[in-house]
Amino acid sequence: MxxxxxxxxxxxxxxxxxxxxxxxxxxxxxxxxxxxxxxxxxxxxxxxxxxxxxxxxxxxxxxxxxxxxxxxxxxxxxxxxxxxxxxxxxxxxxxxxxxxxxxxxxxxxxxxxxxxxxMAEAGNPVAAEYVALSIERADILNAYGEPGVDHTITPQDQARLDAINPRWMALYRELERG
Incomplete structure (x- = not known):
């Protein structure tokens, strides 16, 4: 949905x-x-x-x-x-x-x-964690979308994303299941 x-x-x-x-x-x-x-x-x-x-x-x-x-x-x-x-x-x-x-x-x-x-809805800890990780991911990725910024993701930022993404995707699947 x-x-x-x-x-x-x-x-x-x-x-x-x-x-x-x-x-x-x-x-x-x-x-x-x-x-x-x-x-x-x-x-x-x-x-x-x-x-x-x-x-x-x-x-x-x-x-x-x-x-x-x-x-x-x-x-x-x-x-x-x-x-x-x-x-x-x-x-x-x-x-x-x-x-x-x-x-x-x-x-x-x-x-x-x-x-x-x-913002996560109150009383949903899965959504709260998902939102927190979404914000963290966006902070990393949005730094590369600013005008005048090199759009090549640094190895450090890629490592941060690689650490976040599996949990972020698992949380999304959990949200889908309701």
Whole structure:
């Protein structure tokens, strides 16, 4: 199953969002724009605004794997002149609505990568360990995605990943089993 749009904005979702940015998350309809591509939300939203007006709204898509963990992914949607939001970026798994947390401080900057944020749901020690290892892996790998950085993983970092990956994958399989 994995992460998807949360079915409701409950206390756990609000608590996670509060760790990301102030404000209330809201559901936003996804209607892919002309020529829009999966995973290119920043350029998709900018192009839609250029064509149809409005403005780009920056923030985070909130994903949830119920009972396991939350994940926030840096994202952009369009704000119409009446203030309503709509997402013009097609979703990888065909979602027709997302949970979006506006964050005016999260303006897209191609020189600054904003990693996904994760938080295990309370009471799930397997998810807590999985999230901790996911963050550790991302910290290693994201260092190689920054502009101007040599993308060859050092032997030291590869050794760190090799030590993390078996446990990380085993935890994921355990989460899948429920």
């Amino acid at each position: 994995g992460t998807d749009t949360p079915e409701s904005i409950d206390a756990a979702a609000l608590a996670f969002c509060a760790t990301i940015a102030p404000g209330m998350p809201e559901y936003v309809d996804v209607v892919p724009g002309e020529g829009a591509q999966i995973a290119y939300c920043f350029s998709n939203a900018a192009e839609a605004v250029r064509r149809h007006g409005g403005s780009v709204a920056y923030g985070w898509i909130i994903w949830r794997w119920p009972g396991r963990y939350f994940e926030a992914e840096h994202h952009a949607v369009c704000r119409r002149s009446d203030g309503t939001l709509h997402d013009v970026t097609p979703m990888l798994y065909g979602q027709t609505r997302i949970l979006f947390l506006s964050d005016p401080g999260a303006v897209f900057d191609p020189t600054r990568f904003r990693p996904n944020r994760l």
